[in-house]
Amino acid sequence: AQSVTQLGSHVSVSEGALVLLRCNYSSSVPPYLFWYVQYPNQGLQLLLKYTTGATLVKGINGFEAEFKKSETSFHLTKPSAHMSDAAEYFCAANAGGTSYGKLTFGQGTILTVHP
Amino acid sequence: NAGVTQTPKFQVLKTGQSMTLQCAQDMNHNSMYWYRQDPGMGLRLIYYSASEGTTDKGEVPNGYNVSRLNKREFSLRLESAAPSQTSVYFCASSVDRGYQPQHFGDGTRLSIL
Numbered sequence: 001a002q003s004v005t006q007l008g009s010h011v012s013v014s015e016g017a018l019v020l021l022r023c024n025y026s027s028s029v030p031p032y033l034f035w036y037v038q039y040p041n042q043g044l045q046l047l048l049k050y051t052t053g054a055t056l057v058k059g060i061n062g063f064e065a066e067f068k069k070s071e072t073s074f075h076l077t078k079p080s081a082h083m084s085d086a087a088e089y090f091c092a093a094n095a096g097g098t099s100y101g102k103l104t105f106g107q108g109t110i111l112t113v114h115p
Numbered sequence: 116n117a118g119v120t121q122t123p124k125f126q127v128l129k130t131g132q133s134m135t136l137q138c139a140q141d142m143n144h145n146s147m148y149w150y151r152q153d154p155g156m157g158l159r160l161i162y163y164s165a166s167e168g169t170t171d172k173g174e175v176p177n178g179y180n181v182s183r184l185n186k187r188e189f190s191l192r193l194e195s196a197a198p199s200q201t202s203v204y205f206c207a208s209s210v211d212r213g214y215q216p217q218h219f220g221d222g223t224r225l226s227i228l
Contacts, residue, residue: 009155032214043119043205043219044158051214090157094214102173103148103217105157 002027002095006106014114019063019078021109023091026072031095033074034103035065038088047089050074061085086113117141119220121206127226128196136191136223138206144218145211147189148173149181151202152222158205164189165212196227 007022025031032051036044048059055067061084065076074091091106122137140147145166150158150173160173164183178200180192189208193200203224207217 004157034216036219041221043221044207045219046216049216092158102160102163103158105159107155107157 002031002093002104004091004093004104004106006089006091006109008109009107010110010112012112012114013081015083016080019076019081019085019111021076021089021091021111023065023074023076023106024072025074025091025093027093027095031093033065033067034092034094035059035063035074035076036090036092038090038108040087044090047076081111081113083113083115086111119206119208119218121204121220121223123223124221125224127228128193129228130197132196132227134193134196134225136193136204136206136225137188138190138220139188140206140208140218141187142208142218143186144208145186146209147183148207148209148217149179149189149191150205150207151175151200152205153202161191161204163212198227201225201227 003026005024034049035047038044048057050057050067058064063078088110092103119140148163149161152158159175162181164170167186182190203222205222206220209215209217
């Protein structure tokens, strides 16, 4: 069975600082990977996805993530945090086999941005 | 462009009451999903429908039933609500049961007393 682990339930950064949100997956096959963002009282919005090909994936709002098979990781980064980035972020995996078509989510990381 | 619409947005029930959460999508997607979100646990899949006319259990199906009414609509029913079902429920849809991203509604916040 696949699983997704996000290290750190809360991350706090200053405006303009680097954002790094960590995600590791456990899967018998390399999964398709996603990052979603959730603003208060809203649903989840897709930030970016990794399917195949280039391992560095660029998403919306200046975010990017790198798929590292050897480390089973898909960490999310943004060079310079903005106040509007404050939200909860979810990493999710969609693997094949019996999990085909099903998303497995990490526990979520709440990002706080200080002025 | 509405995307995925969920009704109601908020609901309070008493233990033992029944309720149906409604979900509709206007993107002509084949696959639809129901999740529950609880603090510190991310989203967990309750049921999904790969295509019209099919439904399958997800990770936490106990206490729930679903109906794929047509291609657009996918409802979730609580037959006898329990306090453990207090949660935020999200409906999502995707082009098909594959690796395409899922699109989410804004959620239904359900409290069971």
